[in-house]
Structures are given as C-alpha cells and as structure tokens.
Amino acid sequence: MKNIAQKSGAYHYRSAPNNVEAEQALLGAILVNNDAFYRVSEFLEPNHFYELIHSQIYKITANMIRAEKRVNPVTIKTFLPENQKIGEINLATYLARLAAEATTIINAEDYGRSIYELSIRRSLIKIGENIVNVAYEAPIEMTPHLQVEEAERRLFELAENGKYDSGFGPFGDAVSSAIDMASAAYQRNGHLSGIATGIRTLDRKMGGLQLSDLIILAGRPSMGKTSLATNIAFKIAENYQAEVQSDGSSKAIDGGIVGFFSLEMASEQIATRIIAEQTEISSSKIRRGEINDVEFEKIVTYSQMMHRIPLYIDQTGGISISQLCARARRLKRQRGLDVLIIDYLQLMKSNKRTENRVQEITEITMSLKALAKELNVPIIALSQLSRQVENRDDKRPQLSDLRESGSIEQDADVVLFVYRHEYYLQNREPELGSSDHEQWLAKLNSAKGKADVIIAKQRHGPTGTVQLSFKPEFTRFSDFVEEEHLPERFE
Known part of the structure; x- marks a missing residue:
C-alpha cells in the first residue's frame, strides 16, 4: 500500500472502456449520409453504445432507415426528448453539431467496430466482476462446478451474440426473425423452415x-x-x-x-x-x-x-x-x-x-x-x-x-x-x-x-x-x- 501511495499519491479510478468520440463520429456520418448505417447494421446494436443518448439516437435512426425514411438532424429530433440537454446545449443543437462535424462515411465501419469491441470489453468486465462476487458469496447449494458452468454459459453467449443476459427485447425483433425464417423456407430446396x-x-x-x-x-x-x-x-x-458472412x-x-x-x-x-x-x-x-x-x-x-x-x-x-x-x-x-x-x-x-x-x-x-x-x-x-x-x-x-x-x-x-x-x-x-x-x-x-x-x-x-x-x-x-x-x- 505504501509503494502505491508513493508512486501516485492517490488511488486511480478506472472508467469502463469507451470512445465517445467514435460514437459521435459514427452518428454524425449516418446523419449526413444514411448509407453509412448499412456499413455497421449487421453487427452494431443500440446497446453497444456507451452513452445512453447515443444509444437512443442510433436506435431511432435504425428504425427510420429500415422504414425507408430519410434521417437527418431535422427529421430525427421529433422522435427524441424535446427538453433533454447535452451539457450546456439542447438536443437539437447537439444533433446539428454531430452532422456538421462529420467528415466522411469511409471510416464508418472502423468506428462501428471500435464501438462494438469496447462494448464487448465492458461486458467482459461485468462478467468477471460477477464471477468474483459469486465466488466470494455463493450459497451452499451453488457448487464451484455450477459456478464454472454459469461463467462458461455467459462467456459463450457473449462470444456468440455480442451480449449476455439480454432480458426483454422488442416484439418487432421477433417479427423480423419470423419473416427471415419464412423467407429462408421459401428460398430453400423443399421449402423447409x-x-x-x-x-x-x-x-x-x-x-x-x-x-x-x-x-x-x-x-x-x-x-x-x-x-x-x-x-x-x-x-x-x-x-x-x-457461406461466409460479412463478419467472417x-x-x-x-x-x-x-x-x-x-x-x-x-x-x-x-x-x-x-x-x-x-x-x-x-x-x-x-x-x-x-x-x-x-x-x-x-x-x-x-x-x-x-x-x-x-x-x-x-x-x-x-x-x-x-x-x-x-x-x-x-x-x-x-x-x-x-x-x-x-x-x-x-x-x-x-x-x-x-x-x-x-x-x-x-x-x-x-x-x-x-x-x-x-x-x-x-x-x-x-x-x-x-x-x-x-x-x-x-x-x-x-x-x-x-x-x-x-x-x-x-x-x-x-x-x-x-x-x-x-x-x-x-x-x-x-x-x-x-x-x-x-x-x-x-x-x-x-x-x-x-x-x-x-x-x-x-x-x-x-x-x-x-x-x-x-x-x-x-x-x-x-x-x-x-x-x-x-x-x-x-x-
């Protein structure tokens, strides 16, 4: 403890891995050119964003683009909280700044990958903290073997889906999955689902x-x-x-x-x-x-x-x-x-x-x-x-x-x-x-x-x-x- 105090003079607080600038750059690129959305839509979900307001903006943007509606700072602001402020400025001004400071959509996928990978790291931290807490405080009936199995389940879910313990999801996602299944059955030989x-x-x-x-x-x-x-x-x-998917x-x-x-x-x-x-x-x-x-x-x-x-x-x-x-x-x-x-x-x-x-x-x-x-x-x-x-x-x-x-x-x-x-x-x-x-x-x-x-x-x-x-x-x-x-x- 003495060595730590001598080196730093105080304890350091470690914030969760994030890159707010990348989130802003990606959202700005999408607001300027909606085609940027399709460069990240296959792997990036709203829950991958660190800032809650960015998650909300991305979610509404995704819904509008998929509904074939034009998205820009003017059309999107009616779907967001009117009185919400980001620091000293209101949300409408913030959206305008995101679009004004956007440079190009060429780097959109790189920004998206960075946001996604940082989200995975945050999830790993949460899983690790949970493993430690359960190992310290596990009830008698929860054997170490069961703890290992639960940890493996969470890690597998994170590795496969990029998220874990997803909880409730919108019914629209379930409808989309059902349509995808019907479409696959229609195109497949034998028309099997x-x-x-x-x-x-x-x-x-x-x-x-x-x-x-x-x-x-x-x-x-x-x-x-x-x-x-x-x-x-x-x-x-x-x-x-x-067949090989876009993520390899x-x-x-x-x-x-x-x-x-x-x-x-x-x-x-x-x-x-x-x-x-x-x-x-x-x-x-x-x-x-x-x-x-x-x-x-x-x-x-x-x-x-x-x-x-x-x-x-x-x-x-x-x-x-x-x-x-x-x-x-x-x-x-x-x-x-x-x-x-x-x-x-x-x-x-x-x-x-x-x-x-x-x-x-x-x-x-x-x-x-x-x-x-x-x-x-x-x-x-x-x-x-x-x-x-x-x-x-x-x-x-x-x-x-x-x-x-x-x-x-x-x-x-x-x-x-x-x-x-x-x-x-x-x-x-x-x-x-x-x-x-x-x-x-x-x-x-x-x-x-x-x-x-x-x-x-x-x-x-x-x-x-x-x-x-x-x-x-x-x-x-x-x-x-x-x-x-x-x-x-x-x-």
Missing part, C-alpha cells in the same frame, strides 16, 4: 428440424431408434454447405455440422453402422470380416468420403448434463454446430444426485431444452420406453409409455416414436401347419421392411404417422415406396 433430415416424408410432416427445438425420439429396444438417429446425423452432415463467420445454407453424444455405443460402432448403410454391406459381415475384395474396396472408397463430413462423436459414457452442455458450447464455438444428437437420455446423469430418478430426468430435460434455445440448434434426444408396452395387445407406443414421461413430454417440442410391427410378428409365429400360420405369414409379409415413425406431439405442426422403409441388415431408414410405384425392372 428447418434443417432437412434427408427423409422427405418426415420433413414434409415436420418442416425439417426446427431451431431451438427439443426433439425426443423414443422406442422399445430393437425398434431402430439409434439407426434412425445415425441416418439423420449422416444425411445432415453429408449435405452441409456453408460461416453459416449453413444446407445440411449442417452435427454433434453426436453416444453414451451407449463406441464411436467405431456408430461408424460401422453408417458404413453399412452407405455401402449396403451388412454390418455383421463388416464386423466379422466376411467381405470380399470388391466389398473392401467399396468400404475404403466410402470411408475416404466420410472423413470430410462435419460429424463429431463424443463417446463418453455416463456424462453429466453440465459436462454435456459445456462440451456442446465448446464444439459450437470451435467448429460450429447445427444439430445435436444424444443417445440416450436415461444414460445421462443430473448435476444433483438424488434417489428420485424422475427428478433427475426432469432436470436433464429442462437443461436440454434450455441448451437448445441457448445454442439455437435442434437437439434430438433418444429415450427408452417403459415395459408396459409389452403388456398390451397393441404395441404401438403412446406418450404415457415414456419412462419418467411427465417431464419428457412437457419439455419436448416434438415427440417421435419408432415402431416396427414386423419385429413383434416375428416373435409370435404360430405352430407350423396350423390354420393360424398362414394368416400370420401374410401379415408378416405385409409388414416386412416397413417402419412407422409416429409423431405423437408437435408444438408447431400436425401429429400423425409417417411410414418408412427399413432394412435392418444395413441399419437404413428411407422413404417408403409402394411396390407398384417402383420403376420397371429388367432381369
């Missing part, structure tokens, strides 16, 4: 995978839910195309970058399923090495192509929801992320260990829904169904069959069930030669190679059933085509 799964009949019913949706994909064992998830994951990653970042215009949390299967097992599906070589043959030279060459060719697709697999077993969220944020920040898949829900751990599994699942599904909104990506979470399905004559799943169903059904935006009638018929073969055997055989042939995806819940679309084709030897789901609609074949 969401990300295409690669299965056309399913996409038509759902409009693709919608951003920020939590999608539950459930079924009993051997129904093929993991196969359907891997099919969708590969199709999305295979179709990935991106990439945005998917088709397909997407996929993160796959495989809590049950090893990553090489997932890869084997995808190779079998793509090459039409049985996965069991691949595992046992029962392949010939031609098939091996085919596998090598396809595997080289697969190396290039943006599909990332995390095979950590028993991962906690907080670990999953942290890794998903990191993937989005470092490589990008458009779709997240989790196989499967009941193998995850909650942050709070309790004997009540229903409470744990509730925390997990709530966290996944929050993560989908935070990352603005669809999350597909696979789920087991309870054994009560097996006790019914009709094995088709219902919402009540979801294990710990209350929270899963409540938090999910979409609930899909995979059902294969063929599987149950195979296990009910009557005695050979009996009168029932012929009927059973006819039913089995009718159900062979078919699978139903039941849309049991969809917040923004219809429910119903989509019939798909399923080839178990290749673990492949595809659009179902009736035999009579297939092209003529020549032997």
Whole structure:
C-alpha cells in the first residue's frame, strides 16, 4: 500500500472502456449520409453504445432507415426528448453539431467496430466482476462446478451474440426473425423452415428440424431408434454447405455440422453402422470380416468420403448434463454446430444426485431444452420406453409409455416414436401347419421392411404417422415406396 501511495499519491479510478468520440463520429456520418448505417447494421446494436443518448439516437435512426425514411438532424429530433440537454446545449443543437462535424462515411465501419469491441470489453468486465462476487458469496447449494458452468454459459453467449443476459427485447425483433425464417423456407430446396433430415416424408410432416427445438425420439429396444438417429446425423452432415458472412463467420445454407453424444455405443460402432448403410454391406459381415475384395474396396472408397463430413462423436459414457452442455458450447464455438444428437437420455446423469430418478430426468430435460434455445440448434434426444408396452395387445407406443414421461413430454417440442410391427410378428409365429400360420405369414409379409415413425406431439405442426422403409441388415431408414410405384425392372 505504501509503494502505491508513493508512486501516485492517490488511488486511480478506472472508467469502463469507451470512445465517445467514435460514437459521435459514427452518428454524425449516418446523419449526413444514411448509407453509412448499412456499413455497421449487421453487427452494431443500440446497446453497444456507451452513452445512453447515443444509444437512443442510433436506435431511432435504425428504425427510420429500415422504414425507408430519410434521417437527418431535422427529421430525427421529433422522435427524441424535446427538453433533454447535452451539457450546456439542447438536443437539437447537439444533433446539428454531430452532422456538421462529420467528415466522411469511409471510416464508418472502423468506428462501428471500435464501438462494438469496447462494448464487448465492458461486458467482459461485468462478467468477471460477477464471477468474483459469486465466488466470494455463493450459497451452499451453488457448487464451484455450477459456478464454472454459469461463467462458461455467459462467456459463450457473449462470444456468440455480442451480449449476455439480454432480458426483454422488442416484439418487432421477433417479427423480423419470423419473416427471415419464412423467407429462408421459401428460398430453400423443399421449402423447409428447418434443417432437412434427408427423409422427405418426415420433413414434409415436420418442416425439417426446427431451431431451438427439443426433439425426443423414443422406442422399445430393437425398434431402430439409434439407426434412425445415425441416418439423420449422416444425411445432415453429408449435405452441409456453408457461406461466409460479412463478419467472417460461416453459416449453413444446407445440411449442417452435427454433434453426436453416444453414451451407449463406441464411436467405431456408430461408424460401422453408417458404413453399412452407405455401402449396403451388412454390418455383421463388416464386423466379422466376411467381405470380399470388391466389398473392401467399396468400404475404403466410402470411408475416404466420410472423413470430410462435419460429424463429431463424443463417446463418453455416463456424462453429466453440465459436462454435456459445456462440451456442446465448446464444439459450437470451435467448429460450429447445427444439430445435436444424444443417445440416450436415461444414460445421462443430473448435476444433483438424488434417489428420485424422475427428478433427475426432469432436470436433464429442462437443461436440454434450455441448451437448445441457448445454442439455437435442434437437439434430438433418444429415450427408452417403459415395459408396459409389452403388456398390451397393441404395441404401438403412446406418450404415457415414456419412462419418467411427465417431464419428457412437457419439455419436448416434438415427440417421435419408432415402431416396427414386423419385429413383434416375428416373435409370435404360430405352430407350423396350423390354420393360424398362414394368416400370420401374410401379415408378416405385409409388414416386412416397413417402419412407422409416429409423431405423437408437435408444438408447431400436425401429429400423425409417417411410414418408412427399413432394412435392418444395413441399419437404413428411407422413404417408403409402394411396390407398384417402383420403376420397371429388367432381369
């Protein structure tokens, strides 16, 4: 303390990083030439300004220019407080001075970048202060692990959006986002508002995978839910195309970058399923090495192509929801992320260990829904169904069959069930030669190679059933085509 006093004689007060002159120069340039606004509008928001009055001026200016109205010191002053003073001068005079002292719009983007970067620095300071205060005064139930997760969430939000804890926003922004989504759907192949799964009949019913949706994909064992998830994951990653935005970042215009949390299967097992599906070589043959030279060459060719697709697999077993969220944020920040898949829900751990599994699942599904909104990506979470399905004559799943169903059904935006009638018929073969055997055989042939995806819940679309084709030897789901609609074949 003595050394500090000797050096300075007093304590220094550090003000938050700001550049009022840059704010004035930018606003002046916009008032003189409205085209300057479009040089900064893609990244600069009113909340990035340090001075409150500058934030108000920029916000009104932006609204007027977007409404195709001319903005200058005369037209804008009627929308600002009439009696407000800036130091010794009134607001009308201040606006006139901003315009009079403006030089050129050439430097408008540089001024805008400076304002934006200083705003980020101020936000970092606030986050840092909050981390320190919470670390000193955290309640008992807020563990250090949770503090780290909260700090990471805030930093991720700041890195992605240039702001954190945004709170209320104007309804007009929401309307603009809705129009942008409708416009993108209109221009996109297939006219989908969401990300295409690669299965056309399913996409038509759902409009693709919608951003920020939590999608539950459930079924009993051997129904093929993991196969359907891997099919969708590969199709999305295979179709990935991106365009570079004005800020240098990439945005998917088709397909997407996929993160796959495989809590049950090893990553090489997932890869084997995808190779079998793509090459039409049985996965069991691949595992046992029962392949010939031609098939091996085919596998090598396809595997080289697969190396290039943006599909990332995390095979950590028993991962906690907080670990999953942290890794998903990191993937989005470092490589990008458009779709997240989790196989499967009941193998995850909650942050709070309790004997009540229903409470744990509730925390997990709530966290996944929050993560989908935070990352603005669809999350597909696979789920087991309870054994009560097996006790019914009709094995088709219902919402009540979801294990710990209350929270899963409540938090999910979409609930899909995979059902294969063929599987149950195979296990009910009557005695050979009996009168029932012929009927059973006819039913089995009718159900062979078919699978139903039941849309049991969809917040923004219809429910119903989509019939798909399923080839178990290749673990492949595809659009179902009736035999009579297939092209003529020549032997």
